[in-house]
Amino acid sequence: MNRLSYLFLPLTAIGVSACSSNKAKEEVKRPNIIFMMTDDHTTQAMSCYGGRLLQTPNMDRIANEGIRMDNCYAVNALSGPSRACILTGKFSHINGFTDNASTFDGNQQTFPKLLQSAGYQTSIIGKWHLITEPQGFDYWCILTGQHEQGDYYNPDFNENGKQIVEQGYATDIITDKAIEYLEHRDKSKPFCMMYHQKAPHRNWMPAPRHLGMFNNTVFPEPATLFDTYEGRGSAAREQDMSIEHTLTNDWDLKLLTREEMLKDTTNRLYQVYKRMPADVQNKWDSVYAQRIAEYRSGKLEGKELISWKYQQYMRDYLATIVAVDENIGRLLSYLEKIGELDNTIIIYTSDQGFFLGEHGWFDKRFMYEECQRMPLVIRYPKAIKSGSVSNAIAMNVDFAPTLLDFAGVDIPADIQGRSLKPILDNEGKVPADWRKAAYYHYYEYPAEHSVKRHYGIRTADFKLIHFYNDVDEWEMYDLKNDPNELNNVFDKPEYADKRTELMSLLKETQKQYKDDDPDEKVNELFKGDRRLMKNR
Structure with a gap:
């Protein structure tokens, strides 16, 4: 071996060592997180979900380059309660925010607090709607006014405790603030940003460029649209x-x-x-x-x-979504420009779905499909194969443990949701031990829109709902044969065995999530039906 070879060996070893070290650093680099959430956006108004109303190319990009979850459900389809469930990973009866008259206890455990303690730089920009000031964020700038809903034009914000007014359109401003914050962040830390738009919340005021x-x-x-509600309850x-x-x-x-x-x-x-x-x-x-x-x-x-x-409603509602999609595109382009796009888990969702004329309605609250079902698309090429689709039953209480799991942070035992990471890592395939049903419980009655209190479960093919408090009414839907939920089969003899099965599963699910006996009338029903009692 000549002298040159001896000189070369150490250099090669050093080079290999350096490469290995860089590779190791890359492997342990924790992902950034951007949690994008709109207010009252529904899958019917997203082209990646097959919606016929408009094109949403930037939302579609997240789905096409990641995964589309087809069966994600809100556990309480109302703005404030949904947000509390997302932050805590716990159901409304546990986190204490059951309806929009509640006040969020900011002292409780949330996933941003856990990420912050683990070294993440955390922020929330846009709609908050939880009454109390945010905790667990290094930076926050939240909409105020209009009962915490915020305004579309020249909106008011609370920025780290300081009241300010910004000139312009809310959807654009929230994105401006998000990009500005990311530009000046501590680049030595991974970041978790909650990017929350007001749109398309009522009263659906489009950006100036989209008016008309x-x-x-x-x-x-x-x-x-002209549903008569025949066969259904009060x-x-x-x-x-x-x-x-x-x-x-x-x-x-x-x-x-x-x-x-x-x-x-x-x-x-x-x-x-x-x-x-x-x-x-x-x-x-x-x-x-x-x-x-x-x-x-x-x-x-x-x-x-x-x-x-209906046409006027759609013209305004959908125009606000066009601005949301444009701004998602802006944020994706910025992440691409700074080289962080593929190292960032990007989630797009809404706080629940929304009625776009189905059953003659707008708004949400009901356990019916159009508003219980939420959009959920996730992009993270390091773990999620592009073009994946999953039918796994997911709930918004799953978001917190999923993000903690990807960040390498221990998931506290008291979190009630379950990490979706095994599904996302495996092209959307459903694990053998995955849940059989999504649980739902709505509390805000009597109140605006007069939707009665109810709870229930949604399985792959059926839905069971109990309306209680001032009524005692049950509804059951065969979703495979009746996707529009028009035919209540609860009392039909041919569905007796399925009803027994679902009643038993409902009780098991309530016990699992510690919502035991939310209404004593459930017990009365069991007493009146021996088959149901036997399978309890």
């Missing part, structure tokens, strides 16, 4: 969330001229209208003049009027 964009579009009507009939009766002419449909608003400056629509710059007000007046004229023509009545209201 769908004025000449006619959207397909849902098959159940809950469906007595709700106050119908397109026909509940959508207001001023706040929702925006059927007031500038002159009319100026005559009544206490009107809610005027309160947000006056936040707009003059040029935006002028565009608003021009865009909505066509709608006002159509309504006041006197030619609309009956089903034709309901269909017309």
